[in-house]
Amino acid sequence: MESLNFKFIKDKKGQIIIIIALFISVLLAELSLVYTQNILAGMESSTTQLTFPKYPIENLRKIALVDLKNYAKSKPSGFLNYALKLNEQVEALYAEHGCYASINILDVKYTSTNKISCYTVRIIFFNQGVKYVDTETVVV
């Protein structure tokens, strides 16, 4: 600074104020960036919440875990055929909405009296953004 020796600079004090002002302005700029991203994150979350196919998946789980269980209880002999017939209709109806959905029976356990004790079902749901696969064993 001494070597520059500008004649129009009357007073060389005050550099710290300027440096602090610079720091504060940079920090404020960063904070405003964080705040903007905060709003963006909020918007994204709310849109995702609206478009997430919670209700179609809930419907699918109801068919696999409640309706199929009723069939397993009441009609154990033709259970696999019923499940196939059900799956065929579910696939067609969901396809109309641009989704793929299926309910596949992976395993059935029978008791000594030929009743169904439990079955394992795989629930699959796909759409453009969400992939849902779940395998559950249902005790009848």
Next chain:
Amino acid sequence: MNDKGQTFTLESIVASLLLLVVAYFLFRSTLLIAPQSAQITDVQLSQYGKDILRLFDNPKQSLLNDTLEYALEHINSSNSSTLSLINSIKKCLPKDVMFNLDVYYYNNTSILDYKITHNIPTSNTITVSRYLVIDSSNFVNNSPFVTKTAESSSYPVVLEVRLTLWRV
């Protein structure tokens, strides 16, 4: 020992504290912001639809004639059993909301549509679906949802009940 510069030091401490406090409140604020106002009405309509379909899907109360199961099981060419269901849905909805109720089903070759109401939407619509599984033996004779060529006497019929809602 130099006594100069205390004000600057104090000022910088205050400034850093201020920034820390601002940063703390900023990060503490919730990340989830309510949907935009244009979407709120859609969300509300969709919630009405979901609630209504869940309310009227009541297989255990098969004696009530305004459940979805009762209405769908008793539809055939000569008998429309849906009047009671339509009236009950009307009672559940606000007066400025209109609806259409359709049933979609698969008849082994294609998807068919059975219209229960025939209203014409006057604004943007919201659609909500619920899937019912009803045994084919529970339907009345000549039901549109049961295919006669079925190989077995009883099989599960999946019906998609689609409720379309709009504001008037």
